Structures are given as structure tokens and as C-alpha cells.
Amino acid sequence: MKSNNKKEELLDVAIIGGGIVGTSLLFTLANFTGVKRIALFEKNKELGQGNSNYRNNSKTLHEGFAETNYSLEKMKRMKIAGILFRGYLRRSKVIKEGLIRKEEVFSEVPFFVLAINEEIDLLETKYEQIKNLFPEVKLLNRKEIFNLEPNIVKGRNKNERIEAIFKENGLALNFGNIAKTLAQDSLIKDKDIKILKNQEINEIKDRDDYFELKTNGNLFYSKFVYVSSSANSFYFAKKMGFLENFSLLNIRGNYYSYPPVINSKVYRVQIEKIPFVQIHADPNPFLKNKSVEFGPTAEIILSNEYAKDFDLNYIYNYLIKDKDTIYSIINIFKDSDIRKFIFKNVLYRFPKVGKWLFAIEAKKIVPKLNVDYLEFNKGGIRPQLVDNSQAKLVLGEKQFAFNNIMFAITPSPGASASILNSIESSNYICKQLDVKFNIDDLLNYFKLEVEQIKDIKLNFL
Ligand SMILES: Cc1cc2nc3c(=O)[nH]c(=O)nc-3n(C[C@H](O)[C@H](O)[C@H](O)COP(=O)(O)OP(=O)(O)OC[C@H]3O[C@@H](n4cnc5c(N)ncnc54)[C@H](O)[C@@H]3O)c2cc1C
Numbered sequence: 219m220k221s222n223n224k225k226e227e228l229l230d231v232a233i234i235g236g237g238i239v240g241t242s243l244l245f246t247l248a249n250f251t252g253v254k255r256i257a258l259f260e261k262n263k264e265l266g267q268g269n270s271n272y273r274n275n276s277k278t279l280h281e282g283f284a285e286t287n288y289s290l291e292k293m294k295r296m297k298i299a300g301i302l303f304r305g306y307l308r309r310s311k312v313i314k315e316g317l318i319r320k321e322e323v324f325s326e327v328p329f330f331v332l333a334i335n336e337e338i339d340l341l342e343t344k345y346e347q348i349k350n351l352f353p354e355v356k357l358l359n360r361k362e363i364f365n366l367e368p369n370i371v372k373g374r375n376k377n378e379r380i381e382a383i384f385k386e387n388g389l390a391l392n393f394g395n396i397a398k399t400l401a402q403d404s405l406i407k408d409k410d411i412k413i414l415k416n417q418e419i420n421e422i423k424d425r426d427d428y429f430e431l432k433t434n435g436n437l438f439y440s441k442f443v444y445v446s447s448s449a450n451s452f453y454f455a456k457k458m459g460f461l462e463n464f465s466l467l468n469i470r471g472n473y474y475s476y477p478p479v480i481n482s483k484v485y486r487v488q489i490e491k492i493p494f495v496q497i498h499a500d501p502n503p504f505l506k507n508k509s510v511e512f513g514p515t516a517e518i519i520l521s522n523e524y525a526k527d528f529d530l531n532y533i534y535n536y537l538i539k540d541k542d543t544i545y546s547i548i549n550i551f552k553d554s555d556i557r558k559f560i561f562k563n564v565l566y567r568f569p570k571v572g573k574w575l576f577a578i579e580a581k582k583i584v585p586k587l588n589v590d591y592l593e594f595n596k597g598g599i600r601p602q603l604v605d606n607s608q609a610k611l612v613l614g615e616k617q618f619a620f621n622n623i624m625f626a627i628t629p630s631p632g633a634s635a636s637i638l639n640s641i642e643s644s645n646y647i648c649k650q651l652d653v654k655f656n657i658d659d660l661l662n663y664f665k666l667e668v669e670q671i672k673d674i675k676l677n678f679l
Contacts, residue, residue, distance in 0.1 A: 229255045271393075312398075369584050427655065
């Protein structure tokens with residue numbers, strides 16, 4: 219094995235994983251901090267091909283108004299996250315210069331959150347809570363829904379009541395391509411920024427005053443390590459003795475494509491206790507045939523790679539050897555709502571009957587949907603953290619910091635929150651490394667957005 223000269227090669231920050239989360243951190247560190255030597259390691263030959271790839275997720279910029287299970291604080295936080303994300307898209311040099319076409323990066327799309335029958339009370343309560351925070355969001359009745367998206371109403375039983383929260387200009391995002399633009403926008407002249415593709419990190423060793431990173435052919439050394447490799451972040455943390463009170467369930471979200479039948483994102487109200495969105499409809503503007511994707515399902519898989527259903531190494535090391543995972547799964551399954559939800563999602567994978575059962579849910583959005591036109595495709599993995607001390611599923615993405623190493627575990631809305639989270643992590647990293655965080659440069663870059671969020675009483679730094 220070739221060994222680099224440690225002192226000469228000592229990186230300030232090593233980022234493991236080149237999805238939207240790793241590249242957001244690279245962008246923020248490169249542009250707004252004094253951190254000089256950064257390397258991003260990606261095991262694939264391209265950035266953004268994991269969960270951030272546009273076929274693996276719902277491509278939604280979550281801005282806080284659509285999730286009926288968020289607290290007010292979480293809604294405010296996601297509003298800030300959304301504003302910063304939009305700010306980046308507006309200013310990205312790579313997008314402005316057309317190095318990557320705008321149409322391959324984002325697209326405006328109307329956004330509904332649909333409530334049916336007894337869900338309407340919850341939707342109306344939510345609307346009352348959010349209407350000041352999101353003045354652009356409206357509450358629509360059946361007729362107004364029909365005028366904007368007739369296929370939500372056509373064929374629906376007349377006695378079924380519907381209402382919707384509506385925003386005219388939601389965003390569909392190709393997070394995989396945005397990972398590429400963020401990386402390009404990070405190549406700052408007077409800094410040593412390396413983007414190392416086809417470089418899988420196999421091991422991280424803590425050598426007290428630095429970390430040693432092992433790939434297949436090389437050793438790298440870094441003062442700080444940020445692990446943003448989706449479910450693998452968790453396994454790196456476990457191997458290093460961290461996160462002992464947590465386990466992880468890998469939940470794949472699959473989709474069914476359907477010919478273009480609506481032009482808007484149509485979400486549903488959330489089921490209480492379940493951290494996953496209900497099946498919704500997403501027109502995919504990044505596909506040539508503009509098909510609508512219905513999903514995602516929530517399928518527990520026995521692997522930590524989105525492409526595999528089953529992996530013996532995973533089963534042995536993280537299910538059989540780690541008894542906590544087994545106990546917490548048993549505890550979580552004691553809750554009948556969660557049990558029913560998981561069971562229903564298992565059935566979706568059964569040949570024929572699965573598609574038919576899935577169509578029952580999809581028809582709640584488009585009643586006249588024809589089951590024969592639904593086409594299955596696998597989606598990405600939501601690494602779902604379980605807090606073993608409370609036997610509870612943890613809602614949303616999380617970052618864990620232990621001195622000079624951080625681990626990002628990123629189910630939805632991890633992609634939408636990536637720029638906001640990267641600002642907070644960069645701030646932490648600068649403090650740890652005793653390097654300047656150039657807050658004025660950051661505020662200057664996001665000037666317009668900072669204006670928009672100054673009334674929200676939430677410190678994002
Ligand atoms: C079905 C589904 C729907 C979703 N919908 C939305 C949505 O609408 N909006 C939203 O905001 N979020 C959504 N999410 C969540 C979002 O997709 C993720 O939060 C986001 O993509 C995570 O980005 P990441 O960079 O952490 O992970 P990834 O994009 O998976 O990137 C991790 C990278 O690490 C690399 N890697 C792994 N191990 C190693 C290693 N050992 N060495 C080097 N590289 C390694 C991988 O190859 C990969 O490129 C959804 C997720 C799923 C699964």
C-alpha cells in the first residue's frame with residue numbers, strides 16, 4: 219500500500235460521500251471559511267448518484283408548509299432552509315454560466331397538500347398555524363382544486379370531502395445534478411480543493427491529533443472528518459464506538475411511474491407517529507416523457523446499499539450481532555399503527571397484488587388512475603434512526619458531532635436542509651480547527667435571503 223507523507227498531505231477537512239450533503243458542506247467551507255485543504259471522497263465515478271439521484275427521491279424542496287406533522291420550530295427551520303437553497307440556485311456560477319442547463323437542475327411546479335374527509339380538520343388547523351409564516355400559501359376547496367388540477371377531482375365520489383393547502387411555485391429539484399454544481403462552485407483558486415471520485419473510504423482511524431483514512435490504494439490524513447455517506451455514515455460511527463444508543467433501519471422508497479396525468483406535486487397529510495410521507499404524486503420534469511411518479515413506499519431492506527435488497531455482511535454485523543437493533547424493531551412493531559403501515563408496504567412488493575394495492579392509495583390522489591399503466595421502479599434508502607433508549611423512530615435528518623468528526627444521517631428532508639445544515643456544520647468545524655468563519659462573506663452572498671428571514675426568531679448560526 220502506498221503511504222503519503224503525513225505532514226505534507228495533512229488535510230484540514232476530509233468529506234466522505236459526494237451526494238448533496240457532502241457537496242453542500244464542501245461549497246460552504248470552500249466559499250465562506252478559512253479552511254484551505256479539503257478533499258471530498260466519492261466511491262462512485264460520478265457525484266450525486268446515490269440517494270440524491272433524481273430517480274431515487276421525490277425531488278421536492280421542502281420549505282416547511284407541506285408537512286402536517288412538523289412543529290412550528292421545524293417549519294421555521296425548513297422555511298430558512300428552503301430560502302437558502304433557492305438563494306444558492308439563483309446565484310450558482312455554474313448554473314448562471316450554463317455549464318449545466320437550468321432545466322436539468324430545477325423546475326417550478328405547483329404544490330398541493332391534499333386532505334380527504336376526516337383529515338380536513340388537521341389540514342385546517344395546520345393552515346391556521348402556517349398562514350402568517352407562509353402568506354403565499356392558500357387553502358382551496360373542491361371547486362378551486364378542480365379548476366387547477368381537474369384529475370384530482372374527476373371520478374371522485376361526490377360525498378368524499380376534499381380540501382388542499384396550495385402553493386403556486388413549489389420547486390422540483392434534481393439533487394444529484396445540484397451536487398455536481400455545488401462541487402464545481404467550490405473550486406476556489408487559492409485553495410487546495412480535491413474532488414476524488416472512485417475513491418471508497420474503507421476505514422477511518424482516530425490517531426488522536428488527526429484521522430487516518432484508508433482507501434483501496436492510499437492512506438490520507440485529516441484534522442477533521444465529515445462523514446456524509448448516507449446509511450454508511452451510521453456504520454462508520456458504530457465501528458468507531460459512537461451512537462451506541464441508536465440503531466438504524468434502512469427503508470427503501472420505491473415509486474410507480476404513470477403517464478403525465480397532473481402537473482403539480484400532490485402530497486397528502488401525514489399519518490401521526492409515522493416519520494415517512496404518505497404516497498404522493500410527483501411530476502418528474504427531468505424525464506423526457508415527463509411521467510408522474512407515485513410513491514414512495516416504505517420498504518424495510520436488509521442491506522445498506524440502495525441497489526441491493528439483501529446483504530449477508532449487513533445482516534450478520536448489524537442485525538444479528540447488534541441485539542439492540544432487534545430489540546428496538548420488536549418494540550417499534552408493538553405499535554399497531556406502525557405495524558399496519560410496514561405490513562402494507564411489504565405487500566406492495568408482491569407480484570400483481572402489490573401493484574393493485576398500491577393503486578388504491580394512488581387513486582386517493584387521481585381517482586381515475588388506470589392500474590395497468592403503473593410501472594415499478596426502485597428508489598433510494600431512507601436511513602431511519604431508531605432511538606433505542608425510547609424505542610422511537612427519530613424524525614428527519616440528524617448530524618452528530620464528536621470533537622473533530624461528524625456523521626450526517628440523512629433521511630428526508632436531508633437534501634432540502636443540506637445548505638442550512640452545511641452552514642451550521644461549517645461553523646462548528648471552524649471552531650474546532652480554530653479557523654475563521656467568514657460570516658460577512660456568507661451574509662453578503664445570501665443578502666437577499668437574509669433580508670427575508672430576519673423576522674424569524676431562529677438563529678441559523
Ligand atoms: C424515497 C426518498 C424520497 C426522498 N424525497 C426527498 C425529497 O423530496 N426532498 C428532500 O429534501 N429529501 C428527500 N429525500 C432525502 C434525500 O434524498 C436525502 O436526504 C439526500 O439525498 C441525502 O444526501 P446524502 O449526500 O447524505 O446521501 P447520498 O446522496 O446517498 O450520498 C452519499 C454518497 O456517499 C457515497 N459513499 C457511500 N459510502 C462511501 C464510502 N465508504 N466512501 C466514499 N463514498 C461513499 C455514495 O456513493 C453516495 O454518493 C428522500 C429520500 C428517499 C430515499
